[in-house]
Amino acid sequence: MTLLRIEDLSIRFPTRTGDIEAVRDISFSVGRERLAIVGESGSGKSQTGRAILGLTPAFAQVTAKRLEFDGIDLLKATPRLRRDLRGKRIAMILQDPKYSLNPVMRIGRQIVEALRAHENVGTREARERTLDMLAAVQIRDPARVFDLYPHEVSGGMGQRAMIAMMLIAGPELLIADEPTSALDVTVQLDILAILDRLVAERGMGLIFISHDLRLVSSFCDRVIVMYAGRVVEEIAASELSRAKHPYTQGLLNCMPSIDADRHPLPTLERRPEWLL
Amino acid sequence: MTAALDITGLVVSYDGFRALDGVSLTVQPGESFGLVGESGSGKSTVLRAIAGLAPVESGSIAVEGIPIGKRRDKAFYRRVQMVFQDPYGSLHPRQTVDRLLAEPLAIHGFSDAESRILRALDEVGLGSGFRFRYSHQLSGGQRQRVAIARALILEPSILLLDEPTSALDASVQAEVLNLLEKIRRDRKLTYLMVSHDLAVIAHMCGRLMVMRGGQAVESLAAKDLASRRAGDPYTQRLLVASEGFVRNAETAASEA
Numbered sequence: 001m002t003l004l005r006i007e008d009l010s011i012r013f014p015t016r017t018g019d020i021e022a023v024r025d026i027s028f029s030v031g032r033e034r035l036a037i038v039g040e041s042g043s044g045k046s047q048t049g050r051a052i053l054g055l056t057p058a059f060a061q062v063t064a065k066r067l068e069f070d071g072i073d074l075l076k077a078t079p080r081l082r083r084d085l086r087g088k089r090i091a092m093i094l095q096d097p098k099y100s101l102n103p104v105m106r107i108g109r110q111i112v113e114a115l116r117a118h119e120n121v122g123t124r125e126a127r128e129r130t131l132d133m134l135a136a137v138q139i140r141d142p143a144r145v146f147d148l149y150p151h152e153v154s155g156g157m158g159q160r161a162m163i164a165m166m167l168i169a170g171p172e173l174l175i176a177d178e179p180t181s182a183l184d185v186t187v188q189l190d191i192l193a194i195l196d197r198l199v200a201e202r203g204m205g206l207i208f209i210s211h212d213l214r215l216v217s218s219f220c221d222r223v224i225v226m227y228a229g230r231v232v233e234e235i236a237a238s239e240l241s242r243a244k245h246p247y248t249q250g251l252l253n254c255m256p257s258i259d260a261d262r263h264p265l266p267t268l269e270r271r272p273e274w275l276l
Numbered sequence: 277m278t279a280a281l282d283i284t285g286l287v288v289s290y291d292g293f294r295a296l297d298g299v300s301l302t303v304q305p306g307e308s309f310g311l312v313g314e315s316g317s318g319k320s321t322v323l324r325a326i327a328g329l330a331p332v333e334s335g336s337i338a339v340e341g342i343p344i345g346k347r348r349d350k351a352f353y354r355r356v357q358m359v360f361q362d363p364y365g366s367l368h369p370r371q372t373v374d375r376l377l378a379e380p381l382a383i384h385g386f387s388d389a390e391s392r393i394l395r396a397l398d399e400v401g402l403g404s405g406f407r408f409r410y411s412h413q414l415s416g417g418q419r420q421r422v423a424i425a426r427a428l429i430l431e432p433s434i435l436l437l438d439e440p441t442s443a444l445d446a447s448v449q450a451e452v453l454n455l456l457e458k459i460r461r462d463r464k465l466t467y468l469m470v471s472h473d474l475a476v477i478a479h480m481c482g483r484l485m486v487m488r489g490g491q492a493v494e495s496l497a498a499k500d501l502a503s504r505r506a507g508d509p510y511t512q513r514l515l516v517a518s519e520g521f522v523r524n525a526e527t528a529a530s531e532a
Binding site (some may be wrong): 023038041129154155184185186187188189192193211212213214215217218219251254255256257258259261262263264265266267268 | 314315316415416443446447448449450451453454457458472473474475476478479480501502513514515517519520521522523
């Protein structure tokens with residue numbers, strides 16, 4: 001079943017020196033699966049995620065032949081409807097918990113707030129569900145973390161709290177924008193394992209945005225590779241080693257590895273014809 | 277041969293919290309030495325203690341055979357320079373690249389600033405076109421190149437690299453790593469490099485030390501990593517982590 005259908009989505013930022021086209025005519029659809037969007041900074045991958053959620057700045061122009069979530073036309077939806085969808089049915093995890101959690105509010109209260117914004121639940125039930133959710137993201141002592149401020153926990157713990165907050169309303173589609181880039185290698189795997197389990201258990205669709213092609217290939221079912229606002233290749237994650245586009249191959253090759261002794265590392269070439 | 281860097285029993289504490297607890301290491305001239313560990317392992321504190329940015333409680337640091345005291349003189353900073361992790365935070369936002377590079381030269385009384393700035397920019401692959409730009413006009417990779425140029429402009433013999441590529445995209449990381457390798461080869465520099473990414477350290481360094489909780493877990497050669505000859509279980513866990521995500525990593529996560 002298709003959750004999200006996008007056809008010819010473009011995002012333009014008008015500036016004094018002319019329009020900047022962050023995303024140009026991209027099309028894809030997501031079902032209850034794990035889809036990765038990969039690209040370098042400035043490839044438009046995050047803007048795509050934000051447009052789905054309706055977080056594009058007001059001065060930008062978002063156009064599309066079709067931008068549908070579960071049959072709802074998102075471009076024609078009223079702000080009120082989009083607000084109801086956001087958080088309740090589509091949720092987003094951002095890169096760095098240091099900046100995305102409210103620094104002056106205890107973690108538990110932030111999660112309770114997220115829950116009560118979408119569901120009419122009593123104080124006690126909200127607290128219980130929050131503690132359950134914190135336990136579900138493998139926080140060992142939920143009652144203690146409930147009363148902590150974001151600066152009192154580590155990055156990995158903060159990101160777990162963030163995931164708990166996003167999943168508590170039971171969204172059908174989760175957009176994760178570089179959820180592990182700010183974390184240590186060992187913590188990264190814990191967070192991915194938690195995401196993986198929850199997405200599978202709850203049958204959510206996941207859009208995983210990252211610049212690390214190797215990481216997503218081990219995590220997702222399908223990969224979309226973006227370059228300069230365009231999709232250059234769409235490929236099954238298992239087929240990635242047989243990627244055709246030289247940009248995709250370049251992204252795979254440029255990572256240092258423990259086993260291969262390659263000096264200097266191959267760097268990405270960026271050909272002007274890919275911009276067209 | 278005198279070691280480029282010789283650290284014995286280094287202890288650093290902040291208000292009673294021991295960030296470093298008796299760390300010793302020796303780096304030979306021309307060597308590239310790596311420090312690996314998770315956040316809070318004290319790997320960056322080692323670099324900061326050498327540069328004089330962390331309160332050393334006890335232990336000794338010797339650079340090229342000369343012991344370093346509480347206060348570091350100008351000659352020390354001619355020999356040792358540091359590149360920081362976050363290129364967005366380590367460059368002055370209201371200074372042009374030219375001003376950024378001219379400052380260390382002025383402090384150390386160099387007269388030929390003009391030609392040195394041009395040469396430094398050239399060396400890091402930026403070219404003179406970037407000379408009068410502000411850091412907000414540069415990309416992350418370009419900023420890190422400026423930070424490297426600023427460290428190199430005094431012609432140091434030892435470079436302290438604190439996660440120089442972890443704020444950068446994978447593709448830009450390859451370019452910066454190649455640049456660092458080339459500079460080390462050309463100038464016969466000694467590197468002490470910190471990263472949480474084992475693959476980056478294995479690529480850049482000959483020897484490395486794994487750290488955890490302010491202490492050294494073990495020292496090994498990069499070759500040992502490639503053949504998975506890690507003695508300590510913690511190092512083995514880092515090795516597994518660097519392989520990427522494996523479905524049913526669940527068990528690995530709950531053990532941690």
